[in-house]
Amino acid sequence: MKVDAPLRRLALAVAGVIIAAWMLRPQLAQALVVRGDEQLYRGRASDALRYYDRAVRLNPCDGVAVDRYAFVALTLRKRQSVDAAIALASAYLLLADDDAVRFDRAMAYRERGRLKDALADFTRVGLHAHDATALTFAGLAAMRLGRRPNAIELFRRAVAFAPKWLPARRALRRLGATE
Numbered sequence: 001m002k003v004d005a006p007l008r009r010l011a012l013a014v015a016g017v018i019i020a021a022w023m024l025r026p027q028l029a030q031a032l033v034v035r036g037d038e039q040l041y042r043g044r045a046s047d048a049l050r051y052y053d054r055a056v057r058l059n060p061c062d063g064v065a066v067d068r069y070a071f072v073a074l075t076l077r078k079r080q081s082v083d084a085a086i087a088l089a090s091a092y093l094l095l096a097d098d099d100a101v102r103f104d105r106a107m108a109y110r111e112r113g114r115l116k117d118a119l120a121d122f123t124r125v126g127l128h129a130h131d132a133t134a135l136t137f138a139g140l141a142a143m144r145l146g147r148r149p150n151a152i153e154l155f156r157r158a159v160a161f162a163p164k165w166l167p168a169r170r171a172l173r174r175l176g177a178t179e
Contacts, residue, residue, distance in 0.1 A: 029059035033068060045072050049081060056088055063101055066092040070104035074111060082108050099129045106137065115141045123154065132162035139171055152177045 036051030049072045055065035066088050073085035089105035092098070106121030119141040126135030139154035152175055158168035172178070 025059045026062065029055040029062045029065055032058065033062070033065050036065075036068060036072075040068075040072060045076055048072050049076065053084075056092075060091065061095055063092060063096060063098045067098070067100050067104055070101065070108060074104070074107055077111065079112075082111050086112070099125045099131070103131075103134055106134070110137070110141065115145050119145065126154070126157065126161075130161045132158040132165040132168060135161065136165070136168045136171065139168065143171075143175075148175065151175065 032051045032055035036048040036055065039045075039051060040048035049069065052065050052069035052072060055062055056069055059065065070085040070089050073081035085108045086105055089101050089108065092101055093105070102121050103125045106118045106125065109115070109118035109121065119138055122134045122138035122141060125131055126133075126138055135154050135158035139151045139158065142148075142151035142154055152172065155168045155171045155175070155177070158165055159172065162168075
């Protein structure tokens with residue numbers, strides 16, 4: 001069977017477009033992130049979230065898109081968006097170890113009342129990145145879970161990483177612990 005020349009050209013053109021789109025996924029995803037940033041700047045957080053969602057669908061390995069999605073979902077404080085942020089961040093963290101995304105996931109866990117999960121993520125970020133803010137959030141989660149000794153240790157580590165970090169120092173004083 002002989003294939004018609006125009007049909008063959010069409011098939012090659014379609015294949016070329018598909019291959020080009022596949023190869024340009026990271027750039028297209030980044031363009032969607034930029035569009036989302038523009039929407040966020042204009043105060044249209046819901047529109048921004050849609051752009052970030054499209055960017056993540058196009059390129060699930062784009063940590064910036066996942067981070068932005070989670071951040072905006074948290075600002076909207078809608079249950080469905082926060083749950084989606086947790087799912088997207090969890091899927092991304094299977095591919096890459098990213099402290100910013102893990103911190104956002106911890107904040108989303110905290111928002112949803114999943115304090116044990118939040119504690120684990122905040123602690124991991126805090127210890128890995130020497131982040132006093134993450135350790136302070138971890139200490140607060142430990143306090144709410146009734147783990148006073150754990151909270152004191154986390155606040156002390158936060159102060160060790162950032163000696164002038166007032167939230168951790170105040171928390172230690174409230175707990176009657178020494179720095």
